[in-house]
Amino acid sequence: MKIGIDQLSFATTPYYIDLVELAKARDVDPNKYLIGIGQEKQAVVPPTQDAVTLGAAAAQKLMTPELKERISTVLVATESGVDNSKATAIYIKHLLGLSMFTRVVELKEACYAATAGVMMAKGLVAADPQSVVLVIGTDIARYGLGTPGEVTQGAGAVAMTVAANPRLLELDQVSVAASDDIMDFWRPLYAENAMVDGKYSTQVYINFFLETFERYQQMTGRQLADFAALLFHLPFTKMGKKALDALLGDRDDLDSRRLREALTASQQYSRQVGNLYTGSLYLGLLSYLQNGHAKAGQRLGLFSYGSGAEGEFYSGVLQPGFEKQLNDVSADLGGRQQISISEYEQLFNSQLGLSAEDVTFDTSKDPSPFWLTGQKNHQRQYKANN
Ligand code: COA
Numbered sequence: 001m002k003i004g005i006d007q008l009s010f011a012t013t014p015y016y017i018d019l020v021e022l023a024k025a026r027d028v029d030p031n032k033y034l035i036g037i038g039q040e041k042q043a044v045v046p047p048t049q050d051a052v053t054l055g056a057a058a059a060q061k062l063m064t065p066e067l068k069e070r071i072s073t074v075l076v077a078t079e080s081g082v083d084n085s086k087a088t089a090i091y092i093k094h095l096l097g098l099s100m101f102t103r104v105v106e107l108k109e110a111c112y113a114a115t116a117g118v119m120m121a122k123g124l125v126a127a128d129p130q131s132v133v134l135v136i137g138t139d140i141a142r143y144g145l146g147t148p149g150e151v152t153q154g155a156g157a158v159a160m161t162v163a164a165n166p167r168l169l170e171l172d173q174v175s176v177a178a179s180d181d182i183m184d185f186w187r188p189l190y191a192e193n194a195m196v197d198g199k200y201s202t203q204v205y206i207n208f209f210l211e212t213f214e215r216y217q218q219m220t221g222r223q224l225a226d227f228a229a230l231l232f233h234l235p236f237t238k239m240g241k242k243a244l245d246a247l248l249g250d251r252d253d254l255d256s257r258r259l260r261e262a263l264t265a266s267q268q269y270s271r272q273v274g275n276l277y278t279g280s281l282y283l284g285l286l287s288y289l290q291n292g293h294a295k296a297g298q299r300l301g302l303f304s305y306g307s308g309a310e311g312e313f314y315s316g317v318l319q320p321g322f323e324k325q326l327n328d329v330s331a332d333l334g335g336r337q338q339i340s341i342s343e344y345e346q347l348f349n350s351q352l353g354l355s356a357e358d359v360t361f362d363t364s365k366d367p368s369p370f371w372l373t374g375q376k377n378h379q380r381q382y383k384a385n386n
Contacts, residue, residue, distance in 0.1 A: 003125050004166035004316055005118070006132070009327040010286055011057035012156035012273050014367055015044040016336050017344045019151060025341040026146065033151050038237035038267065042274040043155040044339060045140050047350045048361045051080040051157075052088050052382060053370040055138030056095040058279075059159035060369055061327045062134075063096060067161070072131035073103040073124055077113030077278040079187065080139045081106060082380055091382055092136065095370050110185060111233055112306025113137070114158070114278040115314070121162035122171055129164040136160075137278030141235075144193040145345055152198075152236040154274020158282040168318070168325040169285075169300065174219050175314030176212040185307030192353045201307055202239065206246045208311030209303050213247065216301075216313045224255040227315070228298035229262030229288050233281040233305045236274075237267035240284070243303065265292030272333050278306075286329055289322065296320040352380075 019039050023030040033039055055076055076089035089104035107113040107120075114137030121133035138157035143149025184201035187194045209232075217223070230247075232240040244263050248256045269287035270276075276283055281304050288294060298318045305311045339347075352359065352375060360374040363385070373381045 001126065001129060002165050002170045003122050004162065004170040005168045006161040006163040006166040007062050007325040008158065008160050008168060008282060008286060009058050009061040010156060010158050010269075010279070010283055010329050010332065011054055011061065012332065012336070013043045013045050013049050013054070014336055015046065015339045015347070016041045016272070017044055017341060018338060021341050022151065026150070036238065037151050038241070039151055039271055039274060041272045042151075042153055044344045044347055045155045045351065046347050046366050047352060048363050048366040048371045048373070049155070049368060050082055050352070050372050051078045051138045051140060052082060052091040052095070052380070053368060053372055054155065054157040055088060055136040055159070056092045056370045057368055058138065058157040059092065059096055059134060059136055062159055062161060067132065068096070068098055070130070070132040071098055071102060071134050071161075072128065073121070073133045074098065075105060075107055075117040075120060075133060075135045077107045077117045077135070077137045078139055079108060079110055079113070079277055081108070084189070088138070091380070095382060095384060109310050110306030110308050111235065111277045111280060112304050112310045112312065114282060115304035115312050118160065118162060118171075119175065119312070125162055125164055133162045134159065135162055137276065137282060139277035139279065141275035141277050142193045143196065145348060147193075148198060149194065149196050152275050154276055156273055156276045156279060156283070158276070158279035158286070160282065166319060168322045169316040170319060172299075172315045172317070174216060175312055176216045176219065177310065177312040178208055178212050179310040182307070182309040184309060190354070192351070202242060204307070204309050205239065205305045205311075206243055208305055208309060209243045209313070210246060212303070212311050212313035213301070216315075224259065226299055227259065227301045228294070229266065229292060230259055230301040230303065231266050231281060231284045231288055232263070232303050234267060234270040234275070234284050235280065237270050240267055262288055262292050269329055269333065286326055289326060290329060294318060294322070296322060
């Protein structure tokens with residue numbers, strides 16, 4: 001039975017900053033951000049948005065009455081969870097108006113967990129081919145004002161349906177996952193911002209990629225010529241280049257040129273948004289599909305990485321008509337509003353965070369489809385914008 005990703009959508013926040021302005025404010029050469037890190041714009045999160053509202057906004061783009069009937073399970077991958085016990089998936093399922101008879105759970109392993117969701121969804125669909133599993137990766141990447149990681153912040157969510165006879169990407173049988181206990185990036189329960197050993201993290205990422213890809217090749221016999229594109233988790237777009245360079249070295253042939261060109265296409269959206277954590281690999285997939293030479297029948301390789309650490313290399317084959325199963329990301333990005341660095345800093349410091357206080361947020365300036373309206377009696381309050 002063919003199983004894979006049937007549809008894919010993306011949502012981000014209504015605001016962004018220009019990283020040339022951030023560079024000037026931080027007294028850094030803008031080319032460090034634009035070329036050295038590979039980022040141009042960064043999504044900024046108002047207090048009325050969080051992992052729940054972003055995840056619901058991405059999933060809402062896929063919803064039809066028929067699909068709502070068929071979703072058996074909602075798997076939400078996030079490292080920006082809003083509660084240590086109650087799953088983000090419960091709130092999202094409620095905002096989407098899905099049936100009471102839906103299985104919901106939250107998954108966590110840094111930026112890797114959405115891929116765990118896809119693999120688990122594949123198993124659930126194999127067990128019940130009529131069912132559709134909704135997999136969401138939703139996050140807010142926060143490192144702190146003035147930190148080295150600040151330029152690699154970002155926010156947004158992807159939503160995918162995994163089903164039998166998929167219309168977008170049929171998953172191949174073989175995938176290779178690897179894990180190890182490593183402290184390259186983490187966020188203790190008392191911290192609002194991530195802690196990161198960025199250079200070490202980059203090295204671990206590359207090692208996981210090379211090792212999982214080599215094992216995948218041993219298991220399948222596939223060579224670079226078999227792939228139209230290799231897609232990467234992009235905590236910052238230069239990371240994808242570092243990983244591909246580690247594989248290709250100074251090769252300059254048909255395969256290496258095709259893969260480098262595909263990488264550039266896959267980086268376009270992330271350059272405009274920043275790190276999505278769990279959703280980042282899948283925004284890269286969307287970007288390749290909408291900006292690269294994607295064609296039905298092509299085999300794509302996907303490398304997912306989450307600090308801590310876990311990596312997985314897997315592949316799939318593009319299906320006829322795949323372009324109709326995506327939302328128009330360029331239009332979404334074009335509709336955002338640029339804000340100043342001081343407005344960004346003010347919003348950065350206005351998040352609910354770990355506060356236990358009751359609060360009501362002003363939602364009047366946020367055009368997003370769902371809002372976090374505040375907190376009451378230690379309970380987050382959510383509302384649809386309609
Ligand atoms: N023009 C062009 N490139 C420039 C430049 C300039 N003026 N100034 C610096 N650069 C380049 C550097 O040469 C370097 O390139 P390289 O990585 O290819 O060697 C790059 O810009 C970054 O500079 P560096 O001094 O190494 O940056 P940094 O110490 O500020 O840290 C990160 C960069 C990415 C490590 C940091 O932002 C970080 O920790 N981010 C979080 C990483 C992460 O998300 N990890 C977890 C998920 S996998």
